Amino acid sequence: MALIQRRRIRAIVANGLVALLTAVTLIPLVWMVTVSFMPRGASSHFPPPFWPERWSGENYYELLVRREIDGAWFDYRVLPALGNSLLIAVIATVLGLLLTVPAGYAFAKLRFTGRERLLKLLIAGLVVPGQVAMLPLFLLFKELGLVNSFAGVILPGLAGIFAILFVRQSALAIPDEMLDAARLDGASEARIFRSIVLPLxxxxxxTLALFLFLGSWNDFLWPLIILTDQSKYTLPVAVGAIVREHAADGELMMAASVVTTLPVLLIFLPLQRFYISGLLGGSVKG
Structure with a gap:
């Protein structure tokens, strides 16, 4: 009986700590949302209020509808930028999956000349910062006419090394006997990949789709470099431009942060169980 009570107390303490940590983690997110609904200047008081005395949607109206803030004309419209980011992220995710999933499977289960050397080169490439390649990549895209285009934003991230190795690690757990049996039955490699490998x-x-989507959605530096036309700005670039011009306007900045974060939450929350199972499935072999 005493053992059961001790276990119950431990469970209550553990669950209480988890609930406390969750609340602490959510406080900045909740405060970001509440500040975005405060009137202009309300959050500048000390100590800053956590809950608005008067709820106001003027920050979202000025951010999403008006093109004038505090009498200053600006052309960093958020709704078109939101559409640009969504289009780029979806295309980058789909094309990235089409390239990295077969590549990761090939490195795990197919034998071809130079496989191990290529794999070592990929692993070595992980230690090279992406910023190192931005200048030569920009010069190359300039010669190809891809500057200030969505293709120029999408192409560099299509065959990410991390994505290939991520898929490879999971594909290593697929039994070779299953693939060999399918080959003995006369199935082609394309049929094996489509009917056996993809479901597994x-x-x-x-999980990889979420990684690719979030990576493309949150990318700021490369779109800032490659895009010159404000009508083609992605959401992080447009929000960054607004923040630079209105850095003292905390409520407007928080509204922009909510607009940037909300689509990510709407996508991640329904798919989080797949995300977690994918991480666990790719963490071990066998």
């Missing part, structure tokens, strides 16, 4: 890699594929 479904959790890791969803």
């Amino acid at each position: 890699l479904a959790p890791i594929t969803v």
